Amino acid sequence: MLSATKLAKSVxxxxxxxxxxxxxxxxxxxxxxxxxxxxxxxxxxxxxxxxLINEGIKLNHKTVQRLxxxxxxxxxxxxxxxxxxxxxQVKQQLIILKEILNHRDRMKNx
Numbered sequence: 092m093l094s095a096t097k098l099a100k101s102v103x104x105x106x107x108x109x110x111x112x113x114x115x116x117x118x119x120x121x122x123x124x125x126x127x128x129x130x131x132x133x134x135x136x137x138x139x140x141x142x143l144i145n146e147g148i149k150l151n152h153k154t155v156q157r158l159x160x161x162x163x164x165x166x167x168x169x170x171x172x173x174x175x176x177x178x179x180q181v182k183q184q185l186i187i188l189k190e191i192l193n194h195r196d197r198m199k200n201x
Contacts, residue, residue: 119150120158127164135166
């Protein structure tokens with residue numbers, strides 16, 4: 092098999108042994124996943140990083156982001172309420188129209 096893949100024997104056994112060793116971040120991975128699911132997927136890497144710090148687990152934010160990528164965890168971004176945005180724009184337009192009409196009335200009467 093090694094001759095067919097043209098791999099050295101030492102390289103093959105290096106990778107075999109590497110697969111047997113547990114991850115350095117095994118406990119952190121479990122805790123990141125549990126925090127993510129506790130908050131129904133709404134926490135991104137920044138909030139999870141802060142939650143880990145509050146629990147006494149010190150990890151770099153980039154490490155948290157990388158571990159979340161390994162677990163395929165992405166935060167849910169809730170869509171903005173478009174109705175409220177449109178209502179605000181309409182209210183602003185009404186205020187501008189009222190100002191224009193008041194100015195026109197003052198010009199006629201004044």
